[in-house]
Amino acid sequence: MLKALLTFMLDKNKAADIFGKIKKYSSADEVEALIYGGHSALTRFANNTIHQNVTEANYVVSVRTAFDGRTARATTNKVDDESLKRVVAASETLAKVQHPDADLLPMPEAGGGARSTQTYPVPSRYFEATAAITPEQRAEAVSKIVGVAQKHKLTTAGIFSTSESVEGIFNSRGLGDWYSQTSSEVSVTMLAADSSGWQKANSPNVAHLDAVTLAEIAARKAFESAGPHEIPAGKYTVILEPAAVLDIVGFMFFDFGGLAILDQRSFLNNRVGTKLFGENINIWDDVAHPLQSGAPFDGEGVRRQRVQLVENGVVKRLVYARATAEKMRKSEYKEKVGRIEPTGHGFSIPNEMGEAPMNIVFGGAREPKTVEQMIGSTERGILVTRLWYIREVDPYEKILTGMTRDGTFFVQDGKIRHGVRNFRFNQSLIHMLSSVEEMGTPMRASGEESFDMVVPAMKVGEFNFTEVTKF
Amino acid sequence: MKHIADWALNVAALRGASYADARLADDRSRGLATKNGKIGHAADSESLGIGVRVIADGAWGYAASDDLSRSAVEATAALAVEIARASSRVKQSEVRLAPEKAVSAEWTTPFQIDPLTTSVEQNLDLLLKIDSELCAVKGVTLAETNMNFRREEQWFVSSEGSNIHQTKYTTGVGYAAHAFAGSDIQKRSYPNSFGGQWQNKGYELIGELKLVENARRVGEEAVALLKADQCPEGVFDILLDGSQLGLQIHESVGHPIELDRVLGMEANFAGTSFLTLDKLRKLRYGSDLVNVVADARQEHGPGLGTFAFDEEGVPAQCTPIITKGLFTGYLTSRETAHAIGANRSGGTLRAEGWNRLPIIRMTNISILPGEKPLTREQLIASTEKGIYMETNRSWSIDDKRYNFQFGCEVGWELKNGKRTRMLRNPSYSGITTEFWNAMDAICSRDEWVLWGTPHCGKGQPQQVMGTGHGAAPARFRGVKVGSAYKGN
Structure with missing residues (x-):
């Protein structure tokens, strides 16, 4: 009984039954339901001890109703008949008191709204081995990480998490789509007296995670950066490992939505079609990429397109929800923003943000370099493992501030010389992506400030460090 | 139930x-x-x-x-x-x-x-x-x-x-x-x-x-x-409005006093803290005017950190955090209290919802208002040369909570006790204890507001929590201004 209760997963047929009830209970012109949830577990360790160890099962039904240009959403995590009636009524009540909005579109029909331009199908991202991981297996992996820490006389902290999740969308025009996937993640920090190192990786398939190797790399960074020197702030050549790249570039992708341009809140205002970055920068949004993850449909159920956002440094295209594409076609910007069409990147309606690309894939260099090769070609520079607490200082010049963390090294004459005290940077993303001298092979990377992406390590000239902290 | x-x-x-x-x-x-x-x-x-x-x-x-x-x-x-x-x-x-x-x-x-x-x-x-x-x-x-x-x-x-x-x-x-x-x-x-x-x-x-x-x-x-003119770069006396000072407290006092951070329990994500255990009742955190409390009690006010009991059943309390500039207390739980020799939790274990494990979180971390009557206008009038900054625009601090940088939406140049011109893109930066030791004036109770910070992230899986921060406008001498735009 215990096992059955804890491994229950909602499937498309059960979700369709729930939607059938929602339709029956609704008097709206149109109705839509997002149904999502699953199981997740996370084993957390610090001071070489598992100190937090959690699991959660939760499913959510989110109902949107629409009446003649008026729409609203209500959400519950209960699927009994009374709760479904209550959530439908709540959505309808919120919708009915509004003034009609002439821009509200009818809900999309199945297969409507966007052309499929994926060059290959979305691969299966559900792995039984990941779904079946037990608390004992997570503890066993953590035990091995702690073993690495103890071998090197270090202290470790981190997580090992696994989950299986489902996500579906149904509407009264017959659209119904469903997606399931598993996820697993290991993040390891190794702490020495006055230094630290960090590594993180994730995959739908837990077999692809190598916790011990991650722990060994983090440990090496910790003891190699011991006794950090203070060197002055200033402009340096930096070698950013992929996690550092992703955390900083992630701050620009919400500006690649069409609504951000219409709202005039994007750093791409008046810049679409211009060469904003270096010739070597190419960026796509591609949910079907083998190293990507996530559902192949957006918040309205429109299938996600593969969109080239940046080509040889030129901002080529934006992504669009259906309503944004309609507005853009009628706007003063319509001739200046490239191709306008729904691309399957809209957030669930209603929302104020419109859309954003969330499956970012960077192109690699013609001659990719390893981090070691980048170090070898650097006369004087800084190797950055990880960035932290990044925030936007200037929204149009895209100046970002933040700190280095958990493994920052001085590089001279092609070799790592020693660890350094951590820097604060204030760096324009535009300048950074115009100053990329070398790149690695794009890989799936995960940080803490942005969503996961497929990005390369980068060697960047004239990176702007403005202050040094005390460790 | x-x-x-x-x-x-x-x-x-x-x-x-x-x-x-x-x-x-x-x-x-x-x-x-x-x-x-x-x-x-x-x-x-x-x-x-x-x-x-x-x-x-x-x-x-x-x-x-x-x-x-x-x-x-x-x-x-x-x-x-x-x-x-x-x-x-x-x-x-x-x-x-x-x-x-x-x-x-x-x-x-x-x-x-x-x-x-x-x-x-x-x-x-x-x-x-x-x-x-x-x-x-x-x-x-x-x-x-x-x-x-x-x-x-x-x-x-x-x-x-x-x-x-x-x-x-x-x-x-x-x-x-x-x-x-x-x-x-x-x-x-x-x-x-x-x-x-x-x-x-x-x-x-x-x-x-x-x-x-x-x-x-x-x-x-x-x-x-x-x-407006760009905010100049240099060292200035700055005045912060209450809402910005509330966030300054959140980042440079509230987080470093979390005992789970101090003990390394957040090292992989939120970070640790410069407030190692040896600093309790020894560190000169700020000037004599700096008095900070962690107060979850109803009588402190309707803050986002106000409750009767925390999420392990410990009654709401008021803990002195900084007393006349001296560091005097941490945020604790039943599990961590023994680390500082306390025989009872300070009552700060909180969870985002039923599906999250309670962890140490800020309650209402507030700076007490000045005892001598002082309005914001009087504070401005007493400033010969400086910059008054209002409303946060960006915030960042290192993972031990030493080095911070804040940007504000608007700055006002102050000369001879008067606002002279609006300044755009004001920012300031510093080291936590140096900054708090530079505070030489804080407005009194009439200017004190209990601000809410509704989206504080911490923990793995991450939890979002509301915290309260009572603050009044205050002045800090000799602060680094404008580094955010230096070199860009």
């Missing part, structure tokens, strides 16, 4: 847990927003479930479920014990809890008007009225408003005999005007940025804030910033 929690406690005991508690939470919320004269979103949400926390074999386990059937609740409790046993395979010592008396209690946030019973139509009309005031200002390119309500009802039952029923209400409201021209985007917000002002209060908060009355000014300031 107690009978459901008892199902969990009984199974946990049968499976061998030495301690167990169960929290059932029923969370209801509403979010309304407008953008450029239209409704941005209108949404209701509810979430009901149970979280079971146990100690077995000297280690922690936690399991949570949305299914409140007896079989599911019992299975959840059994899983929590199984997880604790797995945890015990990797431990250096046994979990010890500081003693706490069992208590039975009921408590509800004091409020005049239940916000979730108010008219959605009237609330949207109010937001649209503000929106139209903002949009009426020539040059405003984006106007946004929001109104948020939440009710969190929770039943806490422990194997030690506690039985606590608490209901917290939260209201939040705010708006912002953006102006884009040429190559610059500027923004002004009211009453605060990133969602406005939030308190544990009923709908009466909305009426206290003079929302419509300030909208035109806010829109005009956003547009005026486009033509």
